[in-house]
Amino acid sequence: MGFTREHDQWLSNHLKQRRGERLDALxxxxxxxxxxxxxxxxxxxxxxxxxxxxxxEVKDWRGRSYFIDILWEVGSTRIAFEVMDFGSHGKERSKYRMDLNRGLFLQSQDCTVLYISLDELKENPSFIQSALRNILYPYLSAGKSANARAERSYSKIERNLMRSAIRHHRVLRPVDAARELELHTMTVIKYCRILVEKGKFRPVARGASQRIICYEYIGTLQSPDLV
Incomplete structure (x- = not known):
């Protein structure tokens, strides 16, 4: 199904499950x-x-209810997305202060809080998408289908790249890895992308262009996939 149909069904399901203040807030x-x-x-x-x-709905440090714009629960992890409009947050000092205090309190309760500028969302959504791709990739990978996980097998080159990343504090730069493993740089990049798809590497981008400059190994140091 496309976005509109999935979105409407998702929202409808939540509306049906709510009553009272929680329904009004939605x-x-x-x-x-x-x-x-x-x-x-x-x-x-x-x-x-x-x-x-x-x-x-969550409770703040005073026990009062307030509502996070969007919350994602993946396993035991909670990630909150707050879409910030300058008109409602930047011009009212007390509300601005309260929003920051609530975000700080949420993070003290093991909830990651990500603030999204509405202006940036309207004018440059690709930047937000690129930044969140790097932040959320390990969690999005964990949610892949069982079939995708079953297909994860690792070639000699892939294992060598993972081990190389571990030797360099989990960071792998394609040019350096190509020199170390005596491979062509484009070959290294090809297999790095495969490892990204398999949930072992995370691309790290820098600058306004968000060009990928290296890859971070996000697997465990004792993973049997390294052998």
Missing amino acids: KRGHGYGNRLFVEQVWWPLAGHFQGLHPEY
């Missing part, structure tokens, strides 16, 4: 900015709405 809160985020950033990255909650 009707009021999931507006232009939040929908733009899930359409322009979340959907291209994940392609699903599994574990994603709109206007998610």
Whole structure:
């Protein structure tokens, strides 16, 4: 199914499950900015709405309820996305202060909080998508289908690249790895991309162009895949 149909079904399911203040918060809160985020950033990255909650209710340090714009639960990990509009946050000092305090409190409760500028979302969604791809890749990889996981097998080159990354504090630069392993740089890049797909490497980008400059090994140091 396409985005519109999946989105409408996802939202409808949450509306059916809510009552009272939680229902009102969802009707009021999931507006232009939040929908733009899930359409322009979340959907291209994940392609699903599994574990994603709109206007998610949490308690602050005073025990008072408030609602996170979007919360993603993946395993035991919670990641909050807050779409920030300058008009409602930047011009009211007390609200701005409260928003930052709530974000700090959430992170003290083992919840990662990611702030998204609405202006940037409207004008340059590709930047946000690229940045979040690097942050979320390990979690998105964990959610792949069982069939995809079953297909993970590693060639000699792939194992050598993973071991090389570990020797260099988990960071692998294609040019250096090509020299070390006596391979062509493009061959190294090809297999790095394969390891990204298999959930072992994470691409690291820098600069305004978000050009990939190296890869980070995100597997375990004692993984049997290294042997």
